[in-house]
Amino acid sequence: MRAVRERCAWTKTIDHAALVPYLVEESAEVIDAVESGTRADLREELGDLLWQVLFHAEIASGDPVEPFDIDDVARGLTEKMVRRHPHVFAGAVASTPEEVLVHWNAAKAAEKSERTSVLDGVSDHMPALALAQKLVGKAAQVGVHAPTHRLADPATEAELGDALLALVQQGRDRGWDAERTLRERLRTLRADVAAAEAAPGAP
Secondary structure (H helix, E strand, C coil), X not given: CHHHHHHCCCHHHCCXXXXXXHHHHHHHHHHHHXXXXXXXXXXXXXXXXXXXXXXXXXXXXXXXXXCCCHHHHHHHHHHHHHHHCHHHHCCCCCCCHHHHHHHHHHHHHHHCCCCCCCCCCCCCCCCHHHHXXXXXXXXXXXXXXXXXXXXXXXXXXXXXXXXXXXXXXXXXXXXXXXHHHHHHHHHHHHHHHHHHHHCCCCC
16 A cells, blocks of 8 residues: 555545545445355455555555554554453453443443534434434434324425434334345345346337
């Protein structure tokens, strides 16, 4: 990465902001590989995503005010994972996923003690459906619940939004991932379209 950064005419001009679209794209391709690709696809896409991390760290290493490099990133991650897994690295006990989550959330709360809202740290750049699922969960922590809405014929866009949010809430109540579920149904729709187009006599 360092050699590419120093010698490639395109790479040496890139900053963190310019890399963001590529990070989004590579993350999406990892998701595709997980959900519908081969093991070789996943290996390749994880490599591409790792390259983005290395790229950002190399850019950061040249910052004149607060430089850091990939070793600093890895060290910080290691320290965080040790703090958040006291049942692995310390004397805490967690025998169920729910108990693990209690330890994780307690450690995270201690790390982020300066936060004043459950919404602090939730990115508005998430896809809308994934963001809705995240916000529904955060809102429930402070006693705020998504609107309930009848799904029959919303008359306005606002009512359609309420209906979608109500569906996300229902899915979350059942432990379902609305974003993943929709992607799965869209893949089925894609397959149906391809089959229709391949059928004899198709327009």
